[in-house]
Amino acid sequence: MSFRTRIKICGLTREEDVRATVAAGADALGLVFYPKSPRYVTPHRAGELARAVPPFVSIVGLFVNPTLEEVQQVLAEAPLTVLQFHGDETPEQCAAIARAVVRPFMRAARIGSSTQPADLLEYEQAYRSASPFFTGLLLDTLVEEYGGSGKVFDWSLIPKELAPRAVLSGGLSVHNVTEAVAGVRPYAVDISSGVEAAKGIKDAARIEAFIQAVRLADATPV
Numbered sequence: 001m002s003f004r005t006r007i008k009i010c011g012l013t014r015e016e017d018v019r020a021t022v023a024a025g026a027d028a029l030g031l032v033f034y035p036k037s038p039r040y041v042t043p044h045r046a047g048e049l050a051r052a053v054p055p056f057v058s059i060v061g062l063f064v065n066p067t068l069e070e071v072q073q074v075l076a077e078a079p080l081t082v083l084q085f086h087g088d089e090t091p092e093q094c095a096a097i098a099r100a101v102v103r104p105f106m107r108a109a110r111i112g113s114s115t116q117p118a119d120l121l122e123y124e125q126a127y128r129s130a131s132p133f134f135t136g137l138l139l140d141t142l143v144e145e146y147g148g149s150g151k152v153f154d155w156s157l158i159p160k161e162l163a164p165r166a167v168l169s170g171g172l173s174v175h176n177v178t179e180a181v182a183g184v185r186p187y188a189v190d191i192s193s194g195v196e197a198a199k200g201i202k203d204a205a206r207i208e209a210f211i212q213a214v215r216l217a218d219a220t221p222v
């Protein structure tokens with residue numbers, strides 16, 4: 001039996017993109033609450049988009065260095081399943097927010113040329129020991145802006161033991177995701193710019209092709 005890599009499509013801003021993401025078979029969709037992102041949605045808009053999400057599809061709220069009040073404002077309007085911290089949040093800050101709002105969280109690890117595989121295991125351990133609400137690392141590329149860059153990092157830096165519990169992101173697309181999944185075997189993949197027609201505007205055909213490409217890798221023997 002082959003493993004089914006989980007798939008998150010991030011940065012949705014329109015109902016039609018939510019519907020296309022769900023119809024294509026994604027496990028999760030991401031809403032961005034970082035005001036400087038071209039994919040930013042207000043808490044109210046997030047609530048509207050969430051109405052198009054059926055049961056068993058997770059809604060991930062992406063935050064960059066939020067205050068507890070900002071997260072609470074979103075949760076007052078939109079039923080987020082999981083929080084994604086994608087800034088400079090310490091283990092203690094993530095733990096405090098997650099505990100206060102009673103939500104599991106993922107933490108982005110931004111990987112650059114000087115990152116060592118052991119750094120990632122240490123980083124994961126720091127968040128794991130800080131909170132029972134920590135569910136895993138999301139591996140992204142270190143760039144000047146916080147994320148959504150469409151840039152790939154060196155996947156060989158991912159420790160073999162970390163991959164099955166990590167979310168792989170950063171510059172994924174239909175062109176490289178089969179190789180990424182077959183080579184890294186992550187728990188999940190996450191994509192934003194690679195399935196866009198323009199920033200914040202998703203393309204249904206690209207979402208579908210991306211998911212097919214992941215399933216192709218899932219069917220490839222390890």
Ligand SMILES: O=C(O)c1ccccc1N[C@@H]1O[C@H](COP(=O)(O)O)[C@@H](O)[C@H]1O
Nearest residue numbers: 010037147148150169170171191192193
């Ligand atoms: O999407 C954004 O605008 C964004 C803003 C701030 C932090 C993270 C952001 N997106 C996340 O970045 C990674 C990689 O995205 P891409 O596929 O390379 O475009 C992904 O996890 C998004 O959720």
